[in-house]
Amino acid sequence: MKSHRISVTVGTDSIQVDPDTLVMTSQDEVQWAATNSRDFSIVFDTHTLFGQRELSPSVAKSRQRPRVKGRFKYTVVSSDDENLQLDPVIIIEDPPTITKP
Secondary structure (H helix, E strand, O other): OOEEEEEEEEOOOOEEEEOOEEEEEOOOEEEEEEOOOOOEEEEEOOOOOOOOOEEOHHHHOOOEOOOOOEEEEEEEEEOOOOOOEEOOEEEEEOOOOOOOO
C-alpha cells in the first residue's frame, strides 16, 4: 500500500493541482494537501469513490482509500469562490499481483 499526496494551490483566480492525473491502486491511500492557507473541497460526480460525493476541506486533507476502480474526474472547488474550480483526474487500478516462482 502506498500513500499518495495531491498538492493543491488555490490562488485568487486559479487553482493548481500536482499531479493533475493520479494513478493509484485500490489498496493505496490518497490525501489532498493545501500549499497555502486557502481552503478547498473535493467534489465527485457520484458518491461511490470514497463513500461520499463531496469531501470537505478537513476530510480531503485526511487519508482516503478508494472503494471502487476506474477513471474519475473530480472537481477542486475554492472555499472562497465556488466559481473557481479545476477538474483533475484520479485513476484507480487493481493492485499488482505477486507471482511465486
